[in-house]
Amino acid sequence: MQKPCNCGATMHIRLRTVIFQNKVEIENVPIYSCDDCHRSEVFPPVKPELTGYIRTLGPKPEPATVSFGDLSELAHLMQMATSKEHQHRSVESIVEDRVNELLDLLLLARSLEDGAWAENVRHRLTQITSHMTTTYRLS
Template sequence: MRKWCSCGSEMKIRLSTVIYSGRVEIDNVPIYSCPACNRSEVFPEVKPDLTGLIGKLGAKPPRQSFSFSEWSEWADLLLQAGMDGKEPDAREVERLVEERVNALLDLHLLAQSLGDVGWQEELRSRLSQITRRTPNT
């Protein structure tokens, strides 16, 4: 889960609060942050989910605050892996990913046996979130 900043320093992954439109606080957004130059960027695996969420909020959302871990499988897994405030261990993240994929697959089988198409789609969406990978992970 290493990433190098354009300044040459290694960026650290952490969970941060993103403020959208001055009115919405989105907590627990995974970002890479450079301790040397303070540059930061959203963790690539969650960018599509964050932009999708922001799109749903619209241009003038009401004041609100919520945890991104409720919307993003990656944010939830990184929150679980790094609850002590330190950068999450890559092996621990991989273990959590494997456990979560297995749990989602089991739930998908249950949804399929119940004929619940909506639940199946939601589970496929969640699976696609955590199987979406970039070369940095």
């Protein structure tokens, strides 16, 4: 989870708080940052969720604090992977557990014929699986 910076140093991913219009605090946003030149950028795969959320806030948002992990599955997984209780586990096993958990939720949502919920869970699964090298079957 690192990439080269324009200055030649290495950029690392960290979970940061992004403050929008001095009002809305979005916690745990994965951001690439360079310790040498202090350049930073949002981790590209989570950009659609972040910009999508900011768009829903409108031009005059109410003060609020949200956890980006509630909006982005990848951010949620990174949050889990960096938390103390999971520090001895591999990212792969955390991802696998989360995918299994979401598949259970999907079955439950479908058995209750709750289309909106099923769609929400399916969207969360897609956020994970479209950025993972392992292929999961979502039949």
